[in-house]
Amino acid sequence: MVPLFPWKPLLLFLSLFFYEHWISIPSCNIVPNSNLNRQENDVVEEEHDNNEVLKVMLVANLLLLGSDTSFFNLYFRDHYMSKVFKKSFYSLKPDMLLVMGDVSARGSTLTRGKWVSVLHQFHGMLGPFIELPFHVVLGDMDVGGCSGLDSNSVYWIARSFPGLDSSGCGGFDIDNVSFVSLNAVALLCGSNKLRFSVEKAVEMERIDSWMDTEKEMDDYGEFTKISDSFGRRKDSVSSGLGPVLLLHFPLHRAADNGGCKEGNIVRKAHVPLRQNLNALESSRGFTGAPYELSHTIPPNATQYIFQALKPRIVFSAHTHEFCDHTHADGTREITVPAMTWKARDDPGFVFATFRSGGNTVSVSYCSLARESHVLIAYTSILLLLLMLWLLANKPYNMCI
Template identity: 60%
Template sequence: MAWRPVMGLILIFALVIYEEWVSIPSCKLVPTSSTDLELDLDHPDDLKVMLVANLLLLGSESPFFNSNFRDYYLSKFFRKSFESLKPDMLLVLGDVSAKGSELTRSKWVSVLHQFHGLLGPFIGLPYHVILGDRDIGECSELNVRSVNWMASNFPGLDSAGCGAFEISNISFVSLNAVALLCGNNNLRFGVEKVVERESVDLQIETEGAAEVMNKASKLRETEHNFGWKENSISSGSGPVLLLHFPLYQTVDSNCSGFNAFKRTLKHSRESSNMLGSRRLVETGPYKLSQTLPRNATEYIFQALKPRIVFSAHTHEFCDQLHSDGTREVSVPAMTWNARDDPGFVVATFHRNRRAVSVSYCSLARESHVIIAYVSFVVLFLSTIPLLRYLRIL
């Protein structure tokens, strides 16, 4: 029986090692036909961005299991991802809160504290957060003052919940996609003003100020008439676009042309069938299949000519090309509150300012971690004599 105390110590040590190992993400480069990926992926001038979505935090309302297990591992996921990938920036594509639109400001503050606690080493990096439907609610509940207050708590967001910034010569624009679903309201007008402003700036940068002076003048004259504006800039010349809702699917919604990589993610598709059994995601302000309307999508394409689009909301990873050649990547949920196999995306913007490589990073399945813990407990219980041994010492 002398081996049992030693076995107990070995199990404790093994559990610590397992917790560290299981928190490390597994990342795979998404295949693409682009020859841009033949470039050196590790050049020091490249910009590496980690994109996460749908954290679904509960703040002070977190049940015991969430706060002592799921949130604990989510924090480890952030820390290990930072250590292993060494990103230059973090982007959060909405749904920071599981039910933020229902919370009072004091409860929202607890969600913000939880969010900042999860960031860990990321707190020293540039980061940008956009608002999702769970954060600000559906159209009938959309409140300008509440959105303004929420936006003021995240860096770089204006009063409409939009943002524009540049890092390492890469331009980013984030839009409040929820407002774009909601007809004629002040928030939507604010979003469209941002789109028009960025469109004019893009044309000035590309064509020169003299050639777009007339367009800018017309824009001022029709400030409240958000009609179609002519934009002759080629597709892909604009900023990186960040949204919570995906754009309207102008091609096969099942990620056409992406079957080879989808097979490696088959378990992700299968586990998505579990969503209906999750209390936090079985219902919500919008269906998981919700996308921006066709007219809003065409408007964005025409005005911004985005270089690449990153969206979220669906909880699943997807990579597809739209009809004009614009690439859209949907970022999966990074929480066990949404799915058994969470994940995130890493985008590398290469030094030639055109190529973008995308990696899908998977995290540990909750079911596997729970099975591992149960196994450790069962094995440890067989070493109960360890306690007597320690008392003797």
């Protein structure tokens, strides 16, 4: 028998171990802000270590299945994402986690018992993030489409996550940065009563912003009192000085200004975005929705949000792809990609750093390993182990 050195299988196992460690570490690249000139972008990067205020990791579309998950999802895909959360926590050292919707793959159809299993899986996947402040935005996979959107179900799901009211909206301040999250699903649903609850939440936030601005500007005599007419007020908050807005659905984009800045930072998906969205439309319950563009907030609601909140930056999700878009009024919107192999071959997430009270935001796109590459690597290693085993057990004639 040909002698087989015992270090060969050990070397392969060590290679597999280090490979698994390496692929779970995200690769992050800063996305330049087109609203800033080159010099200002350079200053932002130089101050990265000296003037950080708040570091936030944003993920989307985890699509967890709870107790209904398959063996492959549980011990491969979800296991990998758990390691990514852990490695991201220790390498990026974020102060907060934002989940931009679709925690569950089919939460709107689950019983409450099944939802509890999804929540347990979600908390287990967070790992060390469970010790940090985190906020969850509701997605259409979580609460359903317009045809099945129920206020009681939304309330039950919303109370399972911190900081959400009965309509699935929330507002909070952390390190002098204000955040507002809206139940964007309700904004697509016409006369649904949850829509009016969301609009009420927007109005309350507008009033809070007005009062804060009055307090800050009164001493300078620059404050202009707004009228009492609902929806017709002259907003005192300047554009881009409002809260950070969190939505699951992207805001409407004009046809002449609808491009996404991706460049070499973001890898393109194999399947076109529109094809992905059309395939998901019926399962998400938006067939026959009152708006033609059922994958973005309608134009009237988008305009209302801009006028009422004056967001300094918007974070959205839903499309599974990263997008850096600047609206006509200069508001920057970052669409967070899906962070799961269940949605795309090359998942990712966004890492944002807020400085100077949130007025300056540095955004990084963090990419993860492709599932196809990982499967090829694992298959190759297993085949090598099989070949070594066969060689070790194959009899040879030692005679010359």
